[in-house]
Amino acid sequence: xxxxxxxxxxxxxxxxxxxxxxxxxxxxxxxxxxxxxxxxxxxxxxxxxxxxxxxxxxxxxxxxxxxxxxxxxxxxxxxxxxxxxxxxxxxxxxxxxxxxxxxxxxxxxxxxxxxxxxxxxxxxxxxxxxxxxxxxxxxxxxxxxxxxxxxxxxxxxxxxxxxxxxxxxxxxxxxxxxxxxxxxxxxxxxxxxxxxxxxxxxxxxxxxxxxxxxxxx
Numbered sequence: 600x601x602x603x604x605x606x607x608x609x610x611x612x613x614x615x616x617x618x619x620x621x622x623x624x625x626x627x628x629x630x631x632x633x634x635x636x637x638x639x640x641x642x643x644x645x646x647x648x649x650x651x652x653x654x655x656x657x658x659x660x661x662x663x664x665x666x667x668x669x670x671x672x673x674x675x676x677x678x679x680x681x682x683x684x685x686x687x688x689x690x691x692x693x694x695x696x697x698x699x700x701x702x703x704x705x706x707x708x709x710x711x712x713x714x715x716x717x718x719x720x721x722x723x724x725x726x727x728x729x730x731x732x733x734x735x736x737x738x739x740x741x742x743x744x745x746x747x748x749x750x751x752x753x754x755x756x757x758x759x760x761x762x763x764x765x766x767x768x769x770x771x772x773x774x775x776x777x778x779x780x781x782x783x784x785x786x787x788x789x790x791x792x793x794x795x796x797x798x799x800x801x802x803x804x805x806x807x808x809x810x811x812x813x814x815x816x
Contacts, residue, residue, distance in 0.1 A: 644717060646815035652679040653778075653801060654808040661765045661772050663809070681802065687795045690787050691744035691753055700741055701726050703752045707784030717815075730757055730782060737781070738805060744787060756783035756793050760805055778807040 602611050616633055623631055655676055658664045666675045696704060705726045712718040721729070730739045739757035743750050761777045778801035783793065794812070801807040 644815060646813050649812045649814070651798065651810040651812075652808075653681070653798065653810055655679045657772060657775065657808050661775055662767050663775060681798050682795045684799065687792050687799075688789075689742065689792055689796060691742035693740050693742050693796075695732050696730060696739035696741050696755060696757075698727065698731060700752055700755075701731075704730060704739075704741065704755050704784065707752070707755055707786060708782060709784075710786065711782075711784040730755075736760060738800070739781075740800075742788060753787040754783075754785045754793070756785075756797065757781040758797055758801060758805070760807060775809070776805070776807045777809045777811055778805055780810070780812040 602609075602615065619633075620631060652658055652664070655664070655678075656672065659666055659672070659675070666672055701723050705721065705723050708721060708726065712720075730737070732739050737757065737759045739755060741752045742754040744753045745751075746753065758778045758781050761779060762774050763777070764774050765772045778797070780794075780797060785793065798810055801810050
């Protein structure tokens with residue numbers, strides 16, 4: 600469902616939310632969430648979206664953003680260069696998550712949730728549903744290290760991809776892809792190194808043009 604741009608000042612969002620709630624309840628889904636660019640009254644929790652351009656030239660060409668005044672395209676591209684790979688210090692070997700990793704990923708997820716004031720509980724079946732990789736949609740990686748003489752999974756991180764159709768700008772671009780940081784659980788590696796790794800993976804392996812992280816997992 601979408602509101603035509605000429606009607607977006609008519610306060611139709613609440614009507615749309617009510618209709619989506621009605622539809623999901625008919626399907627047996629009792630919970631949902633939505634986003635807004637405006638601050639809502641008495642929020643349960645407030646989060647912020649942090650965007651990072653991965654392919655700024657394409658994003659300018661499709662009209663997603665524009666080069667600031669008094670800045671050249673060369674300077675604009677330099678501003679959004681990714682961190683050097685040699686600055687990333689990952690501990691362990693990385694590989695895609697497999698179905699057999701569900702139990703240890705759940706354990707890492709729960710440990711990460713214990714650090715939060717508001718915790719989201721998941722079962723092993725839900726871990727498989729939300730985190731098992733799906734081509735072109737969802738990527739999850741685990742990191743393995745030697746623990747007490749055995750190879751064990753010590754960390755996991757994931758992201759999903761959102762695709763938008765290009766309707767203006769240079770017509771050679773049919774769509775743009777945005778990576779969104781998903782769930783993670785860390786016991787050995789540092790968050791900064793995981794973020795740098797995700798940026799490179801989003802660009803090189805997942806063909807994404809932008810990257811988004813949310814301040815609430």
